[in-house]
Amino acid sequence: MKVHFWGVRGSTPTPSPEDFRYGGNTPCLEVRTPQGDILILDGGSGLRLLGKQLLKEFGHKSLEACMFLTHFHWDHIQGIPFFEPLYNPENHFFFYTFAGQARSVQEILEDQMSYPFFPVDMNAMQAHRHFDRLEQDWVNCRGVMIKVIPLNHPQGCLGYRLECGGHVLVYATDNEPGSPEHDRNVRKLAEGADVFIYDAQYTPFEYAGPKKGWGHSTWREAVNIAQEAQVKQLVLFHHDPDHSDAFIDTIVSETRKFFPNSIAAWEGMKIDLAQEEHLKTQDHEERRHGTRQAARVPLKIHGQLTDGTPFDEQTMLEDLTLRGAYFLLKNNPDPNAPLEIEFQAPPDALFARQPFQALQGQLVRNHAVKESGQMKRGIAVVFS
Ligand SMILES: [Zn+2]
Ligand SMILES: [Zn+2]
Structure with missing residues (x-):
């Protein structure tokens, strides 16, 4: 599996020179299987950039992708209306998220594009769209065994564990510690993962203040889970909109004191699990070009x-x-x-x-x- 991070910021996009290196787009990950199938985790504003890249790669050829949404908060779906491959009638997209919602996945995504929120409705998207709820706690998608577990977040959220070719990628964002059931869930999900991507929105100091109950976690809890679940690499994710690059650098330094193989996700970051890149301790940082060279x-x-x-x-x-x-x-x-x-x-x-x-x-x-x-x-x- 190859992972490409197209959006790593939490809550709202933050275009600013202060966020130049880590990036300001909201969550979107692209996962390519060894067979070349495309899985997309979340449709935040980073999805727009992935759409541009897919257009370059596929041109007018048809493409298929499965999109797994963690939940429907804006920062995880706001890129969907701007994802150009959805407007090509040759393309096929399969949307998945959790069961138990009163309304279907399709209705919720259509509402986002309804009057007066967006000028065209979802029917303008001519790609074949298929919507499914994840009724079981696992699904096999294009040769990837995906385990699904509920996380602790207002209005619900799903964590995903992707297993393929002997490698394990875990994506657990938007999760607040403190609920015994969910704390157990996230540790079970992360067990022995090669790469563990986790919500590290707040510092422990910030979390001790008014941000308790907002549905997010800290780098310190990320370390606790990484150690207890014996993951190989920890990737801090869902950066707070108020955290500048310099601030995130300090969070990474603190995190590495407790869990050396840690890194903060940045826009444009790629990890190839087959190359075992995640096993190398991050004593250097790859230069962060991302998509922000113009400035x-x-x-x-x-x-x-x-x-x-x-x-x-x-x-x-x-x-x-x-x-x-x-x-x-x-x-x-x-x-x-x-x-x-x-x-x-x-x-x-x-x-x-x-x-x-x-x-x-x-x-x-x-x-x-x-x-x-x-x-x-x-x-x-x-x-x-
Ligand atoms: Zn979020
Ligand atoms: Zn959320």
Whole structure:
């Protein structure tokens, strides 16, 4: 199985330079089976990008996919009206979600596109659409054995365990700890998983405040489950809309103190379970291109190495907030010396009108980043 993360943000899309690296689209995962069949987990705003990719890949040829929805909260279905392959009469889509709803899956999805919420109704989608409720606790879909278990979330939610070719992928988002039955469920679902994708929306500090009862979990509970269920890799998911890239970086560092093989999902991230990529401890991060390259700005960095030698290096801005910046360098700068950062943006570029021409940055983080097979330094600075 190959997994591609098209949306990783929880609750609402967050397009912002502060979310540049992890991404702002809401949940959508694409899973390809060894036979090339397509399974889609959730239809958040990331689904729109998957649709574009499928159009590139299939052109006008027909395609088939099975879409498993965890539940009907906006952030998990809002990409469906913008999923272009649904408008091609040659295509076939199979939608699955939980039983026990008063209304059918079809009615709920049609309501989302009804007057006055959307200008065209679901009949404009000419693809063949099949809707099914998951009446049993497992289903065999295109050679993948999928186990289904209820999670603890307002109005219900399903966790999925996908088993195929000796590998196990678990997708358990939108789950709040504290209900003994559901706590048992999620541990059973995660048992021995190769890759365990879990709701880590809040920090334990945030969760101790007013966010209890909102149906979400913390990175600390993710660690508890990962350890108890002996999973191989933990993927933190459903990032809070108020958590910037820099904040998520700190959550990852905390998580790794307790469960080293942890990573926070980012938009564009891919895991091939057959390649056993999940078994490698994440001591570096693959460069995060995602789909957000357009906002990158050229930089010139003046700094010094630990032996005092000055250096100049051209690079690209990866991430910018009012407080700091993130970029890659071949040089390994002295952590105790400031870096001078020159923004070399053309006059019409995104940040040209901002006072960013030459800034002093204090180096706060310097870690190994892998870019097309080459190791570079990932440099985070705060402006001083
Ligand atoms: Zn959600
Ligand atoms: Zn939800």
